[in-house]
Amino acid sequence: MTGVSCPLPIGAYDHVVLGHGSGGRLSADLVERLFVPTLGLDRNAPLEDQATVTLDGGARIAITTDSFVVSPIFFPGGDIGRLAIDGTVNDLAVGGADPRWIAAAFVLEEGLPFADLQRIVASMREACREAEVRLVTGDTKVVERGKGDGIFITTTGVGTVPAGRSLSIAAARPGDRILVSGSLGDHGVAILSVREGIALETELKSDVAPVIGLVRALLAAAPGTRAMRDPTRGGLASATNELAVASNIGVRLVERALPIRDEVRAACEIWGLEPLHLASEGRVMAIVPPQEADRALAAMRAHPLGRDAAIVGECTAEHSGIVSLVSRAGGERIVAMLAGEPLPRIC
Numbered sequence: 543m544t545g546v547s548c549p550l551p552i553g554a555y556d557h558v559v560l561g562h563g564s565g566g567r568l569s570a571d572l573v574e575r576l577f578v579p580t581l582g583l584d585r586n587a588p589l590e591d592q593a594t595v596t597l598d599g600g601a602r603i604a605i606t607t608d609s610f611v612v613s614p615i616f617f618p619g620g621d622i623g624r625l626a627i628d629g630t631v632n633d634l635a636v637g638g639a640d641p642r643w644i645a646a647a648f649v650l651e652e653g654l655p656f657a658d659l660q661r662i663v664a665s666m667r668e669a670c671r672e673a674e675v676r677l678v679t680g681d682t683k684v685v686e687r688g689k690g691d692g693i694f695i696t697t698t699g700v701g702t703v704p705a706g707r708s709l710s711i712a713a714a715r716p717g718d719r720i721l722v723s724g725s726l727g728d729h730g731v732a733i734l735s736v737r738e739g740i741a742l743e744t745e746l747k748s749d750v751a752p753v754i755g756l757v758r759a760l761l762a763a764a765p766g767t768r769a770m771r772d773p774t775r776g777g778l779a780s781a782t783n784e785l786a787v788a789s790n791i792g793v794r795l796v797e798r799a800l801p802i803r804d805e806v807r808a809a810c811e812i813w814g815l816e817p818l819h820l821a822s823e824g825r826v827m828a829i830v831p832p833q834e835a836d837r838a839l840a841a842m843r844a845h846p847l848g849r850d851a852a853i854v855g856e857c858t859a860e861h862s863g864i865v866s867l868v869s870r871a872g873g874e875r876i877v878a879m880l881a882g883e884p885l886p887r888i889c
Contacts, residue, residue: 567879569776570784588712588788591633591771594703602703604639606630609696613887615662618732619747622695623662625823625889627669627677628752629774630699635754636770636826638709638761639701641673646697647681651690662693673752675699691887707761711829713768714789716859719835721828723756723848724749726778727806727820733888734809746805751824756845760826763841764834771827774889776880779818781827782855782865783879793865795855795877818867819880821888829857 561568578585592606608629615622627644634641646666650659670677732748753772761767769789773781778800782793795818802817810817824847830838835853842848865877 561881567881570879588710589784590637590711592637592639592699592701594637594639602705604634604637604701604703605698606633606637607696607698608633609694610889611691611694611887612733612889613691614733614736615658615692617736617748618745619729620750620823621662621665622693623665624669625748625750626695626697627666627673627675628750629772629823629889630697631669631673631675631752631754632772632824632826634699634701635752635757636709636772637701637703638707638757638770639703641675641699641701641754643700644670644675644677644697645679645699646677646695648683649690649694649696650682650684651692652684652687654692659693669752673754709767709769710788711769711771711785712788714785714791714829714857715768715831716791716857717832718768718829718857719832719838719853720782720793720795720855720857721826721830721835721838721842721851721853722773722778722801723753723826723828723842723845724822724824724850725801725803725806726773726822726825727802727810727817729774729823730777730820730888731806731809734813737887738813746803749822749824751847753824753826753847756826756842756847759841759845759848760828760838764828764830764838766831766834767828767838768831769829772822773825773827774821774823777817777819777821778827778854779816779865779877780879782877785829785857786865787863789857790862792858792861792863793855794858794874795865795867797867797869799852799854801850801852801854816880818877823889832856 562572592604594604596602610626612622631641728749771781786793842851866874867877868874
């Protein structure tokens with residue numbers, strides 16, 4: 543059949559495609575098949591959002607690094623500057639660290655208006671104030687017009703890890719409950735609505751926010767919390783699939799329990815997207831022992847960022863490495879990681 547091609551990127555590649563930056567299956571494949579062996583990393587170590595290292599004397603710090611390439615750089619609820627700070631803070635927070643310091647590197651495209659740059663930098667300053675972190679160093683480079691998409695920002699964050707605290711996506715156990723702190727996919731649809739000109743009945747804003755206060759409240763109420771993730775690229779689907787593989791357990795989600803706004807569902811129906819693949823930038827997925835789940839949920843709902851928190855599923859001993867979803871009708875289907883790149887330039 544000539545002229546017919548598969549819409550999903552599958553198979554082997556001899557070049558990089560957009561899907562390698564999706565946070566889904568191709569991103570995981572790139573890390574596992576190229577970066578881990580080429581860099582000589584431990585194949586058996588779980589790939590967390592941050593690395594925790596022990597210093598001489600026993601103190602522990604967490605380190606994370608990220609790059610932000612969102613388009614448009616200004617969107618409902620935020621901009622690339624706020625996204626860079628909050629995204630870095632959140633990667634540290636969900637690892638159990640107290641965020642302290644951030645470094646930022648800017649790649650600026652020739653022709654970027656100074657007013658836009660000043661607005662972005664001011665937004666970063668305000669985000670640092672809100673998260674109680676300090677931006678302590680940085681770097682700036684400029685590329686020719688047409689080579690940089692306006693501005694790219696790369697950040698590195700460092701936090702301190704309290705003694706006795708250890709969280710890992712490899713620590714989940716059958717029976718553990720899965721909680722999310724609020725509505726899913728808001729950031730992805732906020733970006734899509736601006737970029738593609740989708741008119742929603744009500745303006746949907748990105749959920750971008752620092753989650754460190756929410757995390758502290760959760761850990762105080764549920765000190766036995768096993769793991770946390772912020773479901774950014776690849777959404778809750780990727781976060782739970784990574785959990786299932788790393789912990790060698792199954793995950794069962796319940797569709798009726800998922801907090802997804804009507805606007806997000808409508809946009810997904812229009813564009814043929816899976817809500818569980820969409821990014822959130824101010825949400826937490828937490829894995830909590832069953833005896834602490836109710837306390838964890840109450841603590842989340844008492845925080846301004848967690849009013850719509852919900853218990854959305856559980857870890858199981860069956861179907862290791864697989865995530866399933868119990869539908870509203872009672873059926874059950876597999877929830878796979880994002881395969882391609884339906885929403886490029888979202889974070």
